[in-house]
Amino acid sequence: xxxxxxxxxxxxxxLVALDHFDLEINQGEVFGxxxxxxxxxxxxxxxxxxxxxxxxxxxxxxxKPMSPDAYDTKRNIGVVMQNVAVFDELTVxxxxxxxxxxxxxxxxxxxxxxxxxxxxxxxxxxxxxxPKKLSGGLLRRLNxxxxxxxxxxxxxxxxxxxxxxxxxxxxxxxxxxxxxREGATVLYTSHYMEEVxxxxxxxxxxxxxxxxxxxxxxxxxxxxxxxxxxxxEVYGMDSKVIEFFKQLPGVNSVDYTDNKLTIKSQRGKxxxxxxxxxxxxxxxxxxxxxxxxxxxxxVFLEITGKELRD
Amino acid sequence: xxxxxxxxxxxxxxxxxLMIYITVFIGISMAFSTSGQxxxxxxxxxxxxxxxxxxxxxDSALIKGLMEYAGEKSTIVEVEDNQEALQDALFFREVEYxxxxxxxxxxxxxNGEATALEKTSIPNSTSGIYxxxxxxxxxxxxxxxIKYVNGITQxxxxxxxxxxxxxxxxxxxxxxxxxxxxxxGMAFFFNFAAYPVxxxxxxxxxxxxxxxxxxxxxxxxxxxxISHSRLSMETLLANLSFTxxxxxxxxxxxxxxxxxxxxxxxxxxxxxxxxxxAIVGLSISFLIGSLIKNKNAQSAVANTFxxxxxxxxxxxxxxxxxxxxxxxxxxxxxxYWYVRASDEIGKLKSFGWESLQPVIFSYLxxxxxxAALICIALVITRQVRSGSVRQA
Numbered sequence: 041x042x043x044x045x046x047x048x049x050x051x052x053x054x055l056v057a058l059d060h061f062d063l064e065i066n067q068g069e070v071f072g073x074x075x076x077x078x079x080x081x082x083x084x085x086x087x088x089x090x091x092x093x094x095x096x097x098x099x100x101x102x103x104k105p106m107s108p109d110a111y112d113t114k115r116n117i118g119v120v121m122q123n124v125a126v127f128d129e130l131t132v133x134x135x136x137x138x139x140x141x142x143x144x145x146x147x148x149x150x151x152x153x154x155x156x157x158x159x160x161x162x163x164x165x166x167x168x169x170x171p172k173k174l175s176g177g178l179l180r181r182l183n184x185x186x187x188x189x190x191x192x193x194x195x196x197x198x199x200x201x202x203x204x205x206x207x208x209x210x211x212x213x214x215x216x217x218x219x220x221r222e223g224a225t226v227l228y229t230s231h232y233m234e235e236v237x238x239x240x241x242x243x244x245x246x247x248x249x250x251x252x253x254x255x256x257x258x259x260x261x262x263x264x265x266x267x268x269x270x271x272x273e274v275y276g277m278d279s280k281v282i283e284f285f286k287q288l289p290g291v292n293s294v295d296y297t298d299n300k301l302t303i304k305s306q307r308g309k310x311x312x313x314x315x316x317x318x319x320x321x322x323x324x325x326x327x328x329x330x331x332x333x334x335x336x337x338x339v340f341l342e343i344t345g346k347e348l349r350d
Numbered sequence: 351x352x353x354x355x356x357x358x359x360x361x362x363x364x365x366x367x368l369m370i371y372i373t374v375f376i377g378i379s380m381a382f383s384t385s386g387q388x389x390x391x392x393x394x395x396x397x398x399x400x401x402x403x404x405x406x407x408x409d410s411a412l413i414k415g416l417m418e419y420a421g422e423k424s425t426i427v428e429v430e431d432n433q434e435a436l437q438d439a440l441f442f443r444e445v446e447y448x449x450x451x452x453x454x455x456x457x458x459x460x461n462g463e464a465t466a467l468e469k470t471s472i473p474n475s476t477s478g479i480y481x482x483x484x485x486x487x488x489x490x491x492x493x494x495x496i497k498y499v500n501g502i503t504q505x506x507x508x509x510x511x512x513x514x515x516x517x518x519x520x521x522x523x524x525x526x527x528x529x530x531x532x533x534x535g536m537a538f539f540f541n542f543a544a545y546p547v548x549x550x551x552x553x554x555x556x557x558x559x560x561x562x563x564x565x566x567x568x569x570x571x572x573x574x575x576i577s578h579s580r581l582s583m584e585t586l587l588a589n590l591s592f593t594x595x596x597x598x599x600x601x602x603x604x605x606x607x608x609x610x611x612x613x614x615x616x617x618x619x620x621x622x623x624x625x626x627x628a629i630v631g632l633s634i635s636f637l638i639g640s641l642i643k644n645k646n647a648q649s650a651v652a653n654t655f656x657x658x659x660x661x662x663x664x665x666x667x668x669x670x671x672x673x674x675x676x677x678x679x680x681x682x683x684x685x686y687w688y689v690r691a692s693d694e695i696g697k698l699k700s701f702g703w704e705s706l707q708p709v710i711f712s713y714l715x716x717x718x719x720x721a722a723l724i725c726i727a728l729v730i731t732r733q734v735r736s737g738s739v740r741q742a
Contacts, residue, residue: 086569089573091569091572091573108572108578109577109578111575111576111577112575114573114574114575115575117573119570119573121566121569121570123566124566125564125566125567125569125570126567127356127359127360127561127567128561129356129359129360129362129363129561130356130359134359138352138355138356139570139574141352142352142571142574142575142576143574143575186570187570
């Protein structure tokens with residue numbers, strides 16, 4: 041097991057940031073830690089990296105207890121922080137070389153690794169650029185290169201795609217999967233459920249310092265009652281119509297807000313045709329219709345009663 | 351040595367600011383050395399005043415001798431012997447001194463009787479005084495021979511007096527056999543040098559600390575396998591190297607400005623004093639670096655603090671000109687003791703234990719200040735470190 045956290049408690053005064061937090065990550069996984077802002081993801085990561093002292097619990101990384109002086113363990117960890125942490129005074133190449141040099145003493149070996157990292161994040165044309173000359177997306181890529189240049193076995197990424205354009209985001213996500221294919225275990229935190237769904241083999245959902253659900257993407261979705269979500273843009277609908285939809289078989293909830301009708305029903309109950317037939321036969325004007333499977337947001341919503349991005 | 355390397359990379363980025371201080375220092379020092387040049391006369395050339403002799407006596411050997419002697423020390427000018435011509439010559443500065451030898455002068459002088467030359471000169475003329483001294487020298491010497499050598503002839507008298515007056519005594523200035531000649535001037539130079547040394551160190555070291563102690567970068571470094579002791583060791587080594595470089599640059603500038611005179615024991619003592627104040631600068635920089643959080647604060651604190659130190663300690667204005675209240679405050683500042691040591695070194699002519707004691711005492715006080723400042727900075731750093739980890 042790469043990371044094993046048991047019963048972790050971290051308090052900031054009266055605020056409980058981590059409340060008996062448990063986490064187990066196996067070797068070779070891309071593990072997603074999903075939760076809204078302030079749910080305790082970064083605190084958990086800082087505790088795992090021994091950057092923060094905690095009040096209770098145990099943390100083992102690569103089978104050994106984690107502590108500030110666990111240098112052998114740290115040698116195998118790569119960290120990509122939420123905020124870009126690079127030196128404005130150094131060029132792209134010098135920055136990667138500096139951070140890689142904290143792990144790899146051999147200069148010859150380091151030269152190869154730095155070049156590989158530059159190619160990996162697609163910064164080959166910006167080697168001699170200073171960070172201030174880079175766009176937000178390129179800066180994020182540099183931030184990632186600084187964290188992974190030494191080829192760590194365990195990579196911890198704390199929201200690496202915040203404020204990144206879609207193209208750079210896709211590059212970053214593809215890069216993470218590539219690192220995983222090359223043998224790295226990845227702990228990935230985000231509040232973007234789509235990203236987590238896209239790349240993570242297992243996911244844990246956090247709220248208020250606790251893991252409230254964990255498993256694979258489908259395991260998490262099977263935890264909730266909703267199996268289908270139908271959304272229809274409808275204009276001028278009265279309460280009688282809403283009542284009709286509530287009577288359809290297996291419907292869990294019906295919501296009509298801002299001309300958007302949302303019908304959530306249990307797994308295996310396909311009510312799309314019935315809904316459209318009813319609207320047509322009653323001459324109710326409608327435009328876009330789409331049916332979708334539940335998202336992790338729905339999982340979070342059903343468990344906590346609030347949206348992931350609240 | 352990753353931290354060491356990145357340290358000098360950051361310093362490299364700040365070179366333009368640091369160069370401004372070095373240039374200003376050298377510029378001001380050069381201005382002072384030019385305007386404050388000593389007015390001591392290094393060479394002497396005898397001046398020769400234009401003088402006229404009117405001889406109403408006969409052409410005796412005594413008068414010839416006197417005129418010959420006076421002719422060696424002045425330029426004898428022929429002037430017509432009438433009242434108007436003589437006054438014109440004086441008015442137009444053709445002559446500055448007119449000597450009239452009255453009739454019977456030689457006879458009365460040789461008999462030891464009282465007699466005098468008639469002299470006319472431009473009022474307040476220094477040449478007149480000088481000429482008077484020349485005539486007095488000759489006639490007084492001659493008078494002595496007449497008094498004590500019976501039957502001396504005029505020829506013998508002139509020969510003896512001329513020989514006596516041509517004798518010269520060699521004067522060797524032996525005051526500065528040890529120590530330096532321009533001690534106070536050099537001390538002033540070194541007093542001023544404390545300001546650029548301290549401000550350059552503050553700018554350099556705090557620039558590194560601002561960048562390196564940034565929470566995010568610090569966290570990234572702490573995640574790596576580099577130990578805290580190695581991190582501290584590399585930082586300390588880089589700080590010391592930078593301090594030595596700044597000291598060496600300032601010392602080289604001193605050699606350029608002051609020349610070979612620095613190759614003396616005084617020079618060595620000044621160099622040691624400058625190194626100690628550089629260590630004080632390092633500790634001050636470390637303290638400021640652990641307190642400030644951004645570039646604006648760095649500039650404000652560095653300038654205010656260093657100027658305050660320099661003014662209160664006598665780096666710019668000699669301590670002897672500062673009033674007692676300022677000096678009382680200054681005594682609590684390390685630079686006061688630096689300036690004091692520097693002034694003492696400037697006065698040193700001998701290098702025994704007695705004379706060196708005040709200098710060494712000032713050295714030790716500066717070292718004490720440096721140690722105290724480092725301790726305070728370490729306490730603050732520890733508190734800031736634990737605080738920043740909690741906030742992360």
